[in-house]
Amino acid sequence: MSWPRSIMFIRHAESLTNAMPEEEATRLPLGSHRYPLSEKGVHQSRILGKHLAERFGDTAFDTIVSSYYERATHTAQLAFPGCDVRIDERLAERRRGLRHSMTEAEYFAVYPGEDERWKREGPFHYGPLGGESGPDVMLRVRSFIQTLRSDFRHQSVVIVGHSHWYLFFQMAMHRITIAEYERRITAFELLKNAAYARYQAPSPGQMPTILEEEVVPWHGLLEETPNARQEAGR
Numbered sequence: 001m002s003w004p005r006s007i008m009f010i011r012h013a014e015s016l017t018n019a020m021p022e023e024e025a026t027r028l029p030l031g032s033h034r035y036p037l038s039e040k041g042v043h044q045s046r047i048l049g050k051h052l053a054e055r056f057g058d059t060a061f062d063t064i065v066s067s068y069y070e071r072a073t074h075t076a077q078l079a080f081p082g083c084d085v086r087i088d089e090r091l092a093e094r095r096r097g098l099r100h101s102m103t104e105a106e107y108f109a110v111y112p113g114e115d116e117r118w119k120r121e122g123p124f125h126y127g128p129l130g131g132e133s134g135p136d137v138m139l140r141v142r143s144f145i146q147t148l149r150s151d152f153r154h155q156s157v158v159i160v161g162h163s164h165w166y167l168f169f170q171m172a173m174h175r176i177t178i179a180e181y182e183r184r185i186t187a188f189e190l191l192k193n194a195a196y197a198r199y200q201a202p203s204p205g206q207m208p209t210i211l212e213e214e215v216v217p218w219h220g221l222l223e224e225t226p227n228a229r230q231e232a233g234r
Contacts, residue, residue, distance in 0.1 A: 001149040002205040006156045006198070008061070010048070010079070011163050013041035013194040015071040019225040022103050032093065032100055033069045040225065041071070044194035044218045045078035051217035052079065062155035067091035067162060075194065076160040085160075088147075090140040093162035097130025123185050124178045134168065134181070141168045154204060163190035166197070173199075174210070192216050 127133030
């Protein structure tokens with residue numbers, strides 16, 4: 001199988017919960033897939049779309065694929081107005097199970113045995129109760145990469161998704177080790193909201209290699225959210 005000629009991964013813009021303290025976010029009566037963009041996230045998405053149109057043109061991308069999460073699809077719709085956005089369930093963020101509605105302290109207080117299991121297994125292998133482990137997500141990522149190669153050969157593809165999913169994508173594309181994954185996740189070295197990474201094939205059909213690791217179009221135009229909430233997989 002061949003490869004797309006280019007791949008751009010875009011992390012969704014700031015969601016309502018990205019800037020919330022953990023306790024406030026876990027009390028929000030919404031499933032993670034229903035978190036909307038914040039007002040700042042809407043601005044980030046529009047700035048992103050303007051930047052991409054000015055830099056690459058309105059017809060530079062053949063296919064736009066998005067996670068079905070509201071914050072991802074809304075980012076795609078605002079950044080690429082009028083374009084067809086394909087939805088793929090495999091792009092969903094790593095599912096956190098019961099951790100979604102509990103703070104870290106609450107979760108490990110209610111399920112004290114889970115703290116020991118997390119310490120024993122580590123961030124990659126551990127899956128919270130009702131949630132996914134790293135290997136679970138890797139199966140989805142590798143399946144999606146096969147679809148990139150079979151269905152989008154020689155195309156310019158945009159993927160709109162989530163920061164943790166993208167880290168697993170990097171593991172598959174860059175052969176990042178589990179140790180390096182755990183270092184990055186613990187240090188919160190994740191793609192910023194409404195930022196993108198860009199890959200280009202060296203020649204037609206070859207595996208795309210990374211050209212730009214993180215471009216943040218809204219940097220300098222909007223303020224960074226102090227202490228933006230991230231998830232370390234615990």
